[in-house]
Amino acid sequence: MTTAAATDAAPAQVRARVVAAADTGVYRHLVLAAPAASRARPGQFVAVAVGDPTTSSMLLRRAFSLHRADPVAGTVEVVVAAHGAGTAWVCERQVGDEVDVVGPLGTGFDLPASGRLVLVGGGYGSAPFAWTAASVGPGVVVDAVVGAGDEARLCDVDGIRAAVQATGGQAYVTTVDGSAGRQGRVTDALADLLGEGPPGPAGSEGGTVATGTVVAACGPMAMLAAVAATASRAGQTTGRPVGVQVAVEEAMACGIGICMTCVLPVRGTDGRTRMLRSCTDGPVLDADRVRWDCVGAHGASVPADAVGAPEGGAA
Amino acid sequence: MTDATTTAPVDLSVRLVAPAGPVDLTGAVLTASGCAAAGRELDGYLDLAALGGVVTKTIMRDPRSGRPTPRMAETPSGMLNSIGLQGPGVESFLATDLPWLARRGARAVVSVAGEDVGEFVEVATAVRRATSGTDDLGSPGTDGGVLAAVEVNISCPNVANRGLVFACDPGTAADVVSAVRAATDPRVPVLAKLSPDVTDIVAIAASVLAAGADGLVMVNTLLGVAIDVDRGTPVLSRVTGGLSGPAIRPVAVRCIWQVHAAMRAGLLPTAPIVGVGGVRTGRDAAELVLAGAAAVQVGTVTFGDPSAPGRVQAELGRWVGDRGASSLSQLVGGAHDAVRTGGHA
Numbered sequence: 001m002t003t004a005a006a007t008d009a010a011p012a013q014v015r016a017r018v019v020a021a022a023d024t025g026v027y028r029h030l031v032l033a034a035p036a037a038s039r040a041r042p043g044q045f046v047a048v049a050v051g052d053p054t055t056s057s058m059l060l061r062r063a064f065s066l067h068r069a070d071p072v073a074g075t076v077e078v079v080v081a082a083h084g085a086g087t088a089w090v091c092e093r094q095v096g097d098e099v100d101v102v103g104p105l106g107t108g109f110d111l112p113a114s115g116r117l118v119l120v121g122g123g124y125g126s127a128p129f130a131w132t133a134a135s136v137g138p139g140v141v142v143d144a145v146v147g148a149g150d151e152a153r154l155c156d157v158d159g160i161r162a163a164v165q166a167t168g169g170q171a172y173v174t175t176v177d178g179s180a181g182r183q184g185r186v187t188d189a190l191a192d193l194l195g196e197g198p199p200g201p202a203g204s205e206g207g208t209v210a211t212g213t214v215v216a217a218c219g220p221m222a223m224l225a226a227v228a229a230t231a232s233r234a235g236q237t238t239g240r241p242v243g244v245q246v247a248v249e250e251a252m253a254c255g256i257g258i259c260m261t262c263v264l265p266v267r268g269t270d271g272r273t274r275m276l277r278s279c280t281d282g283p284v285l286d287a288d289r290v291r292w293d294c295v296g297a298h299g300a301s302v303p304a305d306a307v308g309a310p311e312g313g314a315a
Numbered sequence: 316m317t318d319a320t321t322t323a324p325v326d327l328s329v330r331l332v333a334p335a336g337p338v339d340l341t342g343a344v345l346t347a348s349g350c351a352a353a354g355r356e357l358d359g360y361l362d363l364a365a366l367g368g369v370v371t372k373t374i375m376r377d378p379r380s381g382r383p384t385p386r387m388a389e390t391p392s393g394m395l396n397s398i399g400l401q402g403p404g405v406e407s408f409l410a411t412d413l414p415w416l417a418r419r420g421a422r423a424v425v426s427v428a429g430e431d432v433g434e435f436v437e438v439a440t441a442v443r444r445a446t447s448g449t450d451d452l453g454s455p456g457t458d459g460g461v462l463a464a465v466e467v468n469i470s471c472p473n474v475a476n477r478g479l480v481f482a483c484d485p486g487t488a489a490d491v492v493s494a495v496r497a498a499t500d501p502r503v504p505v506l507a508k509l510s511p512d513v514t515d516i517v518a519i520a521a522s523v524l525a526a527g528a529d530g531l532v533m534v535n536t537l538l539g540v541a542i543d544v545d546r547g548t549p550v551l552s553r554v555t556g557g558l559s560g561p562a563i564r565p566v567a568v569r570c571i572w573q574v575h576a577a578m579r580a581g582l583l584p585t586a587p588i589v590g591v592g593g594v595r596t597g598r599d600a601a602e603l604v605l606a607g608a609a610a611v612q613v614g615t616v617t618f619g620d621p622s623a624p625g626r627v628q629a630e631l632g633r634w635v636g637d638r639g640a641s642s643l644s645q646l647v648g649g650a651h652d653a654v655r656t657g658g659h660a
Binding site: 056100 | 381615
């Protein structure tokens, strides 16, 4: 778990004005003036109300991983994909509009002070990674694997490439349909980077990653599970264990820890599994503590050995 | 966020009456069970101590993992939830959460539940043991005591066996309330939280009041189902969930109206009604008050607007002033007077 959590800024609820808005690929990039929410770390998120909280028919906040936060400018930035009516409303915001924002929320990435960091993002899950790469200390080399189903769903490739190159690292692009970068999935490129399998055609230096590698991943749950499995296999194959932090995407109603809808089965330091809130105990979790065996594409089950599980397994 | 709860121009205090005497809440707006955790997560978004009370997430005897996900579905002006009473168990609650509320200066309404009458009694007994005569928690039922009331959750729809929804049957509802009343400090009011999913809520209210309830909380969620038409499956992992939010406000108003009317007609003993269901503004709260609620809880709306309980209390205070009243209590059930005198025409 992150060690900096104790010093994280307290979240605030603010009316934030949209100061910049632009379409980028299939996504919408919004810059919001929200000084009280801008002292944040990569991996943290904000929760945005859909419409006016006193009149909207959509009551629940939408959670967005921070693309960037700038306490000097007093801004937070998000990259939004229109999935349904609520996110579509957020994407329709124009410069000068106001939105109700709560943040910064959740745990951030626990970034290493030395060694190598590999960022793995799927779709708009890549949104925090240019900022993340720019946030590491001078002793860290950052590589990134940026993937998506197709080119239009890639997120911030240029920004991430520039940021990782500034650390001496490289960015690798994958698309499932081959419309950009290497045809395949992010885990194909990650396996090469971690020294498992042949070097990739995009110029990756397979097997060169040093001991002390940390992987930080953000994207759909199935991708995060695959990243965790890939890193685990690579660690066993190479004898160089890889620490993996995942920023999970769970449906949330509130984002602040009161609704109990976003829970995941997570093993604690005492070895026991509990259903933890991904909004307050996460969204960044140690991958080896997540009970991936109980996490599916459409929800998580309650392990029979979880604290307080009903007799005989899930209720 | 302007928190004007401390500058409300009118008296928003609410009097509950326990067997040993009255308990006065300084504010008329409370959080709602399951919508505020145990209060701590809302600290910083509003002044918890300025509220009438923090109604805790329902406490049971043992730790509970709750249900698989998905546990939530957004619906028009509402949501379905299917949490399954996840919680740390009563001992953890009493060791950490209740002392935190005491240090914060907040008043707690502790929501209790059990799989059977015996578990309700165990939880109520543990609460009594922890709050009777301990210095840091103050004396129960007094201004200095953190425990303002016990809310008996006999109406949670998210239990494996629908037969366990005690509030759907007057006999089982009375059994639970009577046992919790007997196990609770006589200085502490016991409130029964009722389900709207019944044929005759007045009959349930009569039963729990006869069993010793000092007040009623109306209403819990209504049972609902949402289906994902793209996947062709129910959205929630356990199919059914509790519907809450502004979508159910007219149901809450109707239930409060019916029970308050029965009290006025002398069919029920008079007791305070705490209204809950879809309130997100002071005017919404006022609607429940005019139907007969002496106090109001703000629940689901808090998910989308964590400062809502404080804001609603401030707005309610302004509404009372705008009505030319000096105290909220003067307006409780006022819409019944209008109907009786033909003022609704």
